[in-house]
Amino acid sequence: NDEREQTLNQLLTEMDGFEENSGVILLAATNRPDVLDTALMRPGRFDRQIHVDLPDRRGREAILSVHARSRPLGPEVSLADWASRTPGFSGADLSNLLNEAAILTARRDRHTIDDQALSDALERITMGLTAAPLQDSAKKRLIAYHEVGHALLTTLLPAADKLDKVTLLPRAGGIGGFARTMPDEEVLDSGLISKAYLRARMVVAMGGRAAELVVFGPSEVTQGASSDLEMVSRISREMVTRYGFSSLGPVALEADGGEVFLGRDWLRSEPHYSRETGNRIDQQVRQLATAALDQAVGLLRPRRKLMDELVNMLIEKETIEGEEFQAVVERHGGSLDGQALGEPNIQAA
Numbered sequence: 001n002d003e004r005e006q007t008l009n010q011l012l013t014e015m016d017g018f019e020e021n022s023g024v025i026l027l028a029a030t031n032r033p034d035v036l037d038t039a040l041m042r043p044g045r046f047d048r049q050i051h052v053d054l055p056d057r058r059g060r061e062a063i064l065s066v067h068a069r070s071r072p073l074g075p076e077v078s079l080a081d082w083a084s085r086t087p088g089f090s091g092a093d094l095s096n097l098l099n100e101a102a103i104l105t106a107r108r109d110r111h112t113i114d115d116q117a118l119s120d121a122l123e124r125i126t127m128g129l130t131a132a133p134l135q136d137s138a139k140k141r142l143i144a145y146h147e148v149g150h151a152l153l154t155t156l157l158p159a160a161d162k163l164d165k166v167t168l169l170p171r172a173g174g175i176g177g178f179a180r181t182m183p184d185e186e187v188l189d190s191g192l193i194s195k196a197y198l199r200a201r202m203v204v205a206m207g208g209r210a211a212e213l214v215v216f217g218p219s220e221v222t223q224g225a226s227s228d229l230e231m232v233s234r235i236s237r238e239m240v241t242r243y244g245f246s247s248l249g250p251v252a253l254e255a256d257g258g259e260v261f262l263g264r265d266w267l268r269s270e271p272h273y274s275r276e277t278g279n280r281i282d283q284q285v286r287q288l289a290t291a292a293l294d295q296a297v298g299l300l301r302p303r304r305k306l307m308d309e310l311v312n313m314l315i316e317k318e319t320i321e322g323e324e325f326q327a328v329v330e331r332h333g334g335s336l337d338g339q340a341l342g343e344p345n346i347q348a349a
Contacts, residue, residue: 165325206293253271
């Protein structure tokens with residue numbers, strides 16, 4: 001908070017190293033080591049650091065086994081499978097997953113936690129509470145095309161994340177349906193994100209808007225892609241200003257993170273580039289987003305028949321698992337066979 005200077009001074013006074021307190025060990029934890037004062041980190045104060053990263057697959061399985069000791073799991077539940085389905089989860093997230101599954105099991109008057117309870121708990125954690133099913137057939141079909149657009153592009157693009165499921169069951173907060181993917185654990189563990197992966201994420205995010213354009217035309221698109229557009233704008237801006245993935249060159253024009261304390265809205269610093277450079281950045285961001293939408297439309301338009309079949313299937317079943325969805329796509333010709341998307345034609349201003 002804004003009293004951080006007083007708190008810092010008191011900590012430095014108590015840890016000055018001149019008192020006879022050699023038998024005292026002070027431990028502390030933080031999620032933001034980047035904002036710590038360097039005086040706290042010098043020898044004699046917090047001079048030993050332990051970085052606790054998110055657990056890998058084997059770590060998640062071990063954490064799940066610890067929390068499962070006091071909960072009755074069904075014989076068909078495989079903790080190894082659920083560890084592979086929860087990349088990026090922390091220990092607290094895994095504990096919450098089993099807690100929610102136990103609550104759902106009790107509400108259903110069952111004695112053991114099965115895979116269905118765990119699956120419902122995972123959706124509740126990641127997507128929110130369930131809402132009343134959609135009844136309007138026209139709205140339901142529109143949402144079905146939107147979600148099928150996301151799911152189909154996820155299946156087609158080799159650099160995209162793996163599709164877990166696509167559903168029309170709505171969630172609280174106005175979510176009419178969703179296409180859930182499983183992040184690539186190698187990308188999460190390594191922390192290295194390729195240009196192809198970012199571009200695939202942008203094309204997949206544009207899948208809903210592209211499906212509406214292909215099926216209903218430009219005059220009938222909806223605001224349902226607003227959150228998708230926000231994500232595309234964020235990714236494309238990072239590609240231009242942080243990663244050097246544009247014709248502006250290998251330069252970092254913006255830094256990661258920002259002020260985390262109170263009063264940050266009044267402490268915004270001016271950018272370290274000229275207004276002309278800012279205009280070029282905005283142009284590059286728009287062109288990357290437009291190229292992603294054009295590529296999404298180009299992939300979906302010749303597959304209109306496949307989209308219609310998947311939409312009818314989704315409306316009938318309301319939920320399609322990733323393997324079943326993949327099987328339908330492969331029956332119609334499969335994915336792009338590892339072919340990468342061509343580079344968008346973006347010229348420097």
